[in-house]
Amino acid sequence: MDSSLHKIRDQLAQVPLLGWLLGALSAVAVEYLAGFPLAQALGLAGIPALFGFETALKKPLLIPSTILYVLVVYVLPAVAVAWLSAALTNRLAAELLRFPLLFSVVIHLGLFYAALHLWASLNDYRVLVVRLTLIAIMLTLSLNVVNGYMGEFSCSHPGFMALGAYAASIFTVAAFVHDDVFGPPLLPPALGPFMFPIALIAGGLVAALGALLVAIPSFRTRGDYLAIISLAFMFIVKSFIENLEIVGGPRGFMNQPPWANLPTVFVWTVICVAVIHNFTSSTLGKAMCAIRDDEIAADAMTVNTRRTKIVAFLFAAFWAGVAGGLFAHVMSYVNPGTFGVLKLSEVLAMVYLGGLNSVIGSIVGAVSLQLLMEALRPLELLKWIFIPILLILFMIFRPTGLIAFKELDVEGLLKPRRKPVEEVEYAAASD
Amino acid sequence: MPLLQIENLTHYFGGLRAVYNYRVEIEKGQIRGLIGPNGAGKTTVFNLITGMYKPTEGRIFFDGTSLTGLRPHQIASMGIGRTFQNLRLWRYMTALDHVKLAHYSRIRYGLTGAFLGTARRQREEKEIEERAYALLEMMGVSRFADQVVTNLPYGVQRKVEMARALAVEPKLLLLDEPTAGMNPEEMRETMEVIRKIRDDLGLAIFLIEHRMKVVMDLCETIQAIDFGALIAEGTPEEIRNNPHVIDAYLGKEGIA
Numbered sequence: 001m002d003s004s005l006h007k008i009r010d011q012l013a014q015v016p017l018l019g020w021l022l023g024a025l026s027a028v029a030v031e032y033l034a035g036f037p038l039a040q041a042l043g044l045a046g047i048p049a050l051f052g053f054e055t056a057l058k059k060p061l062l063i064p065s066t067i068l069y070v071l072v073v074y075v076l077p078a079v080a081v082a083w084l085s086a087a088l089t090n091r092l093a094a095e096l097l098r099f100p101l102l103f104s105v106v107i108h109l110g111l112f113y114a115a116l117h118l119w120a121s122l123n124d125y126r127v128l129v130v131r132l133t134l135i136a137i138m139l140t141l142s143l144n145v146v147n148g149y150m151g152e153f154s155c156s157h158p159g160f161m162a163l164g165a166y167a168a169s170i171f172t173v174a175a176f177v178h179d180d181v182f183g184p185p186l187l188p189p190a191l192g193p194f195m196f197p198i199a200l201i202a203g204g205l206v207a208a209l210g211a212l213l214v215a216i217p218s219f220r221t222r223g224d225y226l227a228i229i230s231l232a233f234m235f236i237v238k239s240f241i242e243n244l245e246i247v248g249g250p251r252g253f254m255n256q257p258p259w260a261n262l263p264t265v266f267v268w269t270v271i272c273v274a275v276i277h278n279f280t281s282s283t284l285g286k287a288m289c290a291i292r293d294d295e296i297a298a299d300a301m302t303v304n305t306r307r308t309k310i311v312a313f314l315f316a317a318f319w320a321g322v323a324g325g326l327f328a329h330v331m332s333y334v335n336p337g338t339f340g341v342l343k344l345s346e347v348l349a350m351v352y353l354g355g356l357n358s359v360i361g362s363i364v365g366a367v368s369l370q371l372l373m374e375a376l377r378p379l380e381l382l383k384w385i386f387i388p389i390l391l392i393l394f395m396i397f398r399p400t401g402l403i404a405f406k407e408l409d410v411e412g413l414l415k416p417r418r419k420p421v422e423e424v425e426y427a428a429a430s431d
Numbered sequence: 432m433p434l435l436q437i438e439n440l441t442h443y444f445g446g447l448r449a450v451y452n453y454r455v456e457i458e459k460g461q462i463r464g465l466i467g468p469n470g471a472g473k474t475t476v477f478n479l480i481t482g483m484y485k486p487t488e489g490r491i492f493f494d495g496t497s498l499t500g501l502r503p504h505q506i507a508s509m510g511i512g513r514t515f516q517n518l519r520l521w522r523y524m525t526a527l528d529h530v531k532l533a534h535y536s537r538i539r540y541g542l543t544g545a546f547l548g549t550a551r552r553q554r555e556e557k558e559i560e561e562r563a564y565a566l567l568e569m570m571g572v573s574r575f576a577d578q579v580v581t582n583l584p585y586g587v588q589r590k591v592e593m594a595r596a597l598a599v600e601p602k603l604l605l606l607d608e609p610t611a612g613m614n615p616e617e618m619r620e621t622m623e624v625i626r627k628i629r630d631d632l633g634l635a636i637f638l639i640e641h642r643m644k645v646v647m648d649l650c651e652t653i654q655a656i657d658f659g660a661l662i663a664e665g666t667p668e669e670i671r672n673n674p675h676v677i678d679a680y681l682g683k684e685g686i687a
Contacts, residue, residue: 275546282545282552283531283538283559286524290532293521299503300481300513302536302599311542357523405523 014418015082018096019089021111023082027074028118035073035122042069049125053375090416097415104414113266120262127262131330133370134269135323140350140366141276141359142319147348148356148404149280150312151292156214156230157320157347159237160207162339164321165328166247168203169256172196172329179255181246189257196259200268200325207321208314210237215313219306234344241336252335253328260329268326272319277359277408279315288312289357346373349391355401359408365401432495434459434635435480435603440489442472442479442659449475450659453489457603462629462636464650466643466670468679472659473639474516477605481513482506494602508536512601514592516608516639520580526591527576530563531556533598566594570624586617590624597628604628606638610645618642622649647671655679 035047042065052066096104120126146154174182176192218229247253279285290298354365433456442450482503544552567573570590647667655663657679
C-alpha cells in the first residue's frame with residue numbers, strides 16, 4: 001500500500017506545469033458540462049462556490065456530498081488528465097522552451113487564464129473572489145518590496161491603496177460618467193474602457209507622490225521611525241478622505257464604471273508580478289537587499305543608498321495605488337473605512353505568511369489567506385479569532401513564512417519534468 | 432601629485448579626539464601600512480577617507496580631487512575600495528551577488544531596464560556576472576559563487592569580501608586587518624594575494640594590521656599612530672627600532 005502511494009507520487013512528480021494546467025482546464029470543463037446535474041444529484045443547493053467550504057461549514061450534514069463533488073469534479077479529472085498526458089505535455093514543454101522564454105510563459109498563462117475564466121464564469125461570487133484575490137497578490141507583492149527586500153517596516157500600504165483608488169475613481173467618474181457631483185462626462189463615455197489604464201496609472205502616480213511625502217522625512221533616520229511615520233500617514237490619508245466632501249466623505253464614493261472585469265484585473269496582476277520580479281532580480285534591485293543586510297557596506301560598494309530606498313518605496317506605492325484603482329472599479333464603490341488598520345493587518349499577514357523576499361511566496365500568501373478568509377465567511381465573527389490563531393501558529397512553527405528568500409525561477413517552473421524519450425536518444429546519437 | 436593626499440586631518444567624537452593632525456601621501460603601486468595600539472584611531476582614518484565620517488578639520492584629496500562633502504558611494508565610485516575589520520557581508524546574498532552588486536555605479540541600463548528586463552539589461556547583467564565570476568576565480572573562491580555567504584567558512588568570507596572590494600575597480604584599496612582571525616597558513620595565502628593584486632592591477636594598497644609579521648613583510652613604508660596622532664613613519668626597519676613605537680606598544684620604561 002505504502003509503496004503504491006510512493007509510485008503514484010513519483011508518477012505525478014513527472015507531470016510538468018503544462019500538464020497540471022491541462023488537468024485543471026479539463027476539471028473545469030467537467031464542472032461546466034456536468035456540475036449542475038451532479039450537484040443536484042448529490043443533494044447540494046447549487047455547485048459549491050469555493051470548493052464546498054462554505055456549504056460544509058453551514059450544513060455539516062452535506063460534508064460527504066461536497067467531498068464527493070470535489071473528488072469527482074476536480075481531483076479525479078485533473079489528476080487523470082495530468083497523468084495520462086504527461087508524456088505529451090513533457091514533450092510539448094520541451095518544444096516550447098526552444099522558443100524565447102516569453103512565448104512559453106504566454107502559453108502557460110493563457111491556459112491558466114482559460115481555466116480560471118471558465119471556472120469563475122459559473123458563479124458571480126467566484127468572479128468577485130478571483131478579482132479580489134488577484135488584487136491582494138498585487139498589494140502583497142508590492143508591500144514585500146519594502147518590508148521584505150528592503151527590510152524596512154512600512155505600514156502605509158492601505159493609505160497608498162486609498163490614494164490610488166480615489167484618484168483613479170475621480171478620473172473615471174469625472175471623465176466618463178454622469179455624476180451628481182462631477183456633472184456630465186467630460187469625454188465621450190465610449191472612450192472610457194480604453195482610457196482605464198491611464199486612470200489606473202494616474203492613481204498609481206498619486207500614490208507614489210504620497211509615498212514621497214513619507215519617504216523624505218523618514219529615510220533620513222532608520223528602523224522604527226518609518227513604521228511610525230507610515231502608520232501616521234495611513235491615518236492622515238483616511239481622515240483626509242473622510243473630510244473631503246466632494247468624494248462623499250465617510251459615506252464613500254460610488255458610480256465607478258465596472259471596467260475592472262476579470263481579464264483586466266488578470267492582465268494588470270501579470271504585469272505587476274512581471275515588473276516586480278524583473279526589478280527584484282536585477283542588480284539594481286538587489287541593492288535593496290544589500291541595504292537591508294548592511295547599509296554601510298552597500299554605501300562603500302558604490303550603491304546609492306538614498307536613491308535606492310526612495311525608488312523602492314515609490315515603486316511599491318505605485319503598485320499599491322494601481323491595486324487600489326482596480327479595487328474601486330471592482331466594487332464600484334469605495335469608502336475610507338476600508339483602508340484602515342484591518343486592511344493593513346490583512347496585507348501584513350499575507351506578506352509574512354507567504355514569506356519575505358520571495359515573489360512566489362507573496363503570491364502563495366495572498367491567495368491562501370484571501371481564499372481562507374472567504375471560505376471561513378460562514379463562521380462570521382469567529383473568523384477573526386480563527387485566522388489570527390492560525391497566524392500565531394505559523395509564526396511559531398515557520399517564522400520565515402511559507403516560501404522565503406526564494407527567487408522565482410521561471411524557466412525551472414516551466415521546464416519538462418522528464419526528458420522525452422526521443423530527446424535522450426538524440427543526445428546519445430550525437431555523442 | 433600623489434594618488435591619495437591627506438593634510439592635517441582631525442576628527443572629534445564629541446569631546447574625544449580620535450584623529451589629530453594626521454597626514455599621508457600614497458603613490459600608485461605602493462603598499463602602505465598603518466599600525467598602532469587598539470583604539471589608536473586607525474579605522475577612524477579609513478572611515479574618514481571613505482566618507483562615512485565627516486572630518487572636523489583637514490582635507491583629503493584623491494586623484495587630484497577634494498573628497499570634502501562627497502557621499503560614501505560617490506567616493507567609492509571614484510575608485511576607493513575597502514574591506515572591513517569585522518566582515519560586513521550581506522548575509523542573505525550569494526557570493527556572486529556580492530561581487531556583482533559592487534559594480535552598481537557602472538550599471539547603465541537604468542530603472543527602465545530593471546523594470547522591463549530589456550535586452551540591454553540582459554547584456555549588461557551578463558557582462559557583470561562574467562567579471563564578478565572572474566574576480567571570485569582570482570581569489571580562488573569561484574566554486575562558492577552560488578552559496579549564501581553566511582554558510583561559508585570564515586577564510587572564504589574574507590576572500591569574497593576582498594573580491595567585492597576589487598569589483599569597485601579601485602585605484603586605492605583600503606584593507607582593515609585583512610588577516611584577522613586567520614591561521615598562519617591562511618595568513619600566508621592572504622599576503623600572497625595582496626602582493627598579487629598590487630602587481631597585477633597596479634593599485635595602491637593601504638592596510639591596517641595588528642600582526643607585525645604581515646606589515647613588516649608586505650609594506651614598503653609604515654606609519655604608526657597613537658591616540659590619533661602620527662608618532663613615526665618610515666621603512667619597516669626604522670619603525671621596528673623607533674623608540675616612540677616601542678613606547679606606544681610596550682609602555683614607557685623607567686616610570687615605576
